Amino acid sequence: MAMISVIKPGTQTTVQDFGRPQHQINGFPEAGGMDQQALKTANLLVGNALGAPVLEFVIMGPTLVFDQPTFVAVTGGLFTVKLNGKEVATYRCLQVNANDRLEIGQASAGMFGYLAIRGGLQVKPLMDSAATMLRLHLGGYHGRQLQAGDQLAYQSSWRLSSYYHRHTDQPALPDRTKTTTIRVLKGPQWDDFSSADQKLFASQEYKVTKNVDRMGYRLVGKELTTNLPSMLSEATVRGAVQLTSSGQPIVLMADRQTTGGYPLIAVVASVDLPRFVQCQPGQPIKFQLIELAEASKLLKQQAQQLTDLDQQIQHSRYQRPYGIDRVDSQRIAQLF
Known part of the structure; x- marks a missing residue:
């Protein structure tokens, strides 16, 4: 080995x-x-x-x-x-x-x-x-x-x-000098927040704090003032936007706890999770609400990019320059 x-x-x-x-x-x-x-x-x-x-x-x-x-x-x-x-x-x-x-x-x-x-x-x-x-x-x-x-x-x-x-372009990464837009879906407790809180969440600019790790990303912005009652713990998902008692959001990541008791105001669309996790501390972001149908369409398009890359690689087996395992086969092919 x-x-x-x-x-x-x-x-x-x-x-x-x-x-x-x-x-x-x-x-x-x-x-x-x-x-x-x-x-x-x-x-x-x-x-x-x-x-x-x-x-x-x-x-x-x-x-x-x-x-x-x-x-x-x-x-x-x-x-x-x-x-x-x-x-x-x-x-x-x-x-x-x-x-x-x-x-x-x-x-x-x-x-x-x-x-x-x-x-x-x-x-x-x-x-x-x-x-x-x-x-x-x-x-x-x-x-x-x-x-x-x-x-x-x-x-x-x-x-x-x-x-x-076997190569492809690197996706665009967040620019700390500019605000990055992250698309989100309404969370299961969205309707429990006041209209003022909903509007503030969807319109204001947040910043990624230094408190980021594989469990979650803490954000800071204008506090949401809602006072929701205590909740029973519910299952969590990657990208869930929890609102803590401080009024500031935490976006749950790969190593998050399996259940949580904070209300989920939104969930980051899966298509934007790669871009979100690449945000460094200090990165300004804004959330943009989208519907489930659009989120599904965007995710399919993202998956298709990998399929297209795979097909591009497979089809290039017969294109110059040939790899080491193709040179002999091409010479044999020319004989026939």
């Missing part, structure tokens, strides 16, 4: 995949990648199943050395990436050889980054997932974030069809 040596761990670098949504009924957080679209794209670029285990890192990426050849891709925020000291592109499949050194630096935009390795990281699944749950010290690599000196197993790979064509 090939091994990756962790020279520098980066910031909160963990193994993540799609998480454990099916085990929330047992009281376990969903976990999984914060930016699921970036996670899927990284895996697609190296020919993995979309939910294969990857490395997720925050603001600062790791420095790694590979002892066997493989293919990798970095997606998510705008990170500086160097392979053997030479800067290389993100959102592109990269060929790594034995003893190559991959350095992922600090993000100049965005928060979360992803590193996919051809074949996926070889970690033992727990409850149907390889995702790390840091608070519970479960899953991933020994239930914790990476440390210098760790060794991660992977399967070496020498060939990958359509290698030269």
